[in-house]
Amino acid sequence: MRYSYEYKRKxxxxxxxxxIPDVPEGISRDRFLKYLNKWMRLENANGPGALKHNNQHKIWEPDDKLVLVSKVIAGQSISSVAIDAGINEGMLYQWVRKYKIYGYNGLINQKKGRKPMNPKIKKVGTRKPPKPDESEYEELIRLRAENEYMKAEIEVIKKEIALREQKEAARLKAKKQRSSKNSEKMDSN
Structure with a gap:
């Protein structure tokens, strides 16, 4: 449930x-008292403006995050540090967890959103790539011809390997047949 600024102040x-104010419907008395205690601590630490809903999200610099994380690591509770800073406890918990796993690099803001399917492809829009100049065009033609030559060379090598394998298989088959004929002669003696 999201409470208005006026309700929190009241x-x-x-x-x-x-x-003790009336407990709203759908929430236990203990939970509401915890909220109330948190609101009081927030207001005492940061003034009455801390109870307002922030529509704009502050972008925290890694050094600022490090100061808060170091307080938690030094022994202060996450909730007290979060209230003093005016941030959500869950956010501070994530910063501490990332710091413990990745160190300072875990506190650096990362790009959000889904990663592209193929990161090498970038959206260019409707802009066409520039045409290559004459020397680049000649280089392109030379490289394409070289590529075709290499493909043909590879095909020749593959065929040679296949012929060698066929010859070797035929030699082994002939050797096996000879050895089987020799064994038949020995059996008949």
Whole structure:
């Protein structure tokens, strides 16, 4: 459930006066008191503006993240550091986890979204590639001819290998037949 800024301020003021506000429907009393305690700590640490919903997400620099992570590693609780900084505990937990796994590099902001299917292909739009100049065109023709020559060479080598294998197979077959004839002569004696 998302509470409005005015509702949070009203609840905090009532709680400071010693009055426990009415618990909204669909939430337990204990859970609501935890929220209330968190709102009070947030307001004490960062002022009443900390209770407002931020529509804009702040982009944290790796050095700023490192300061908060080092506080947690030094022994402070994640919730107290998060409240002091005015951020979500889950976000700080992720920073600590990434720092423990990847070190400082884990705190560097990464690109978001799905990776491209083929990263080598970049969207160019409607722009056509420039035409090669004369020397590049000649080089292209030379390389294509060289490529065709190499393909033909490879085919010749493959055929030679296949012929050698056929000859070897025929030689082994003949040798096997000779040895079987010799063994038949020895058996008949």
């Amino acid at each position: 609840c905090v003021e009532l709680f400071r006066q010693g009055i």
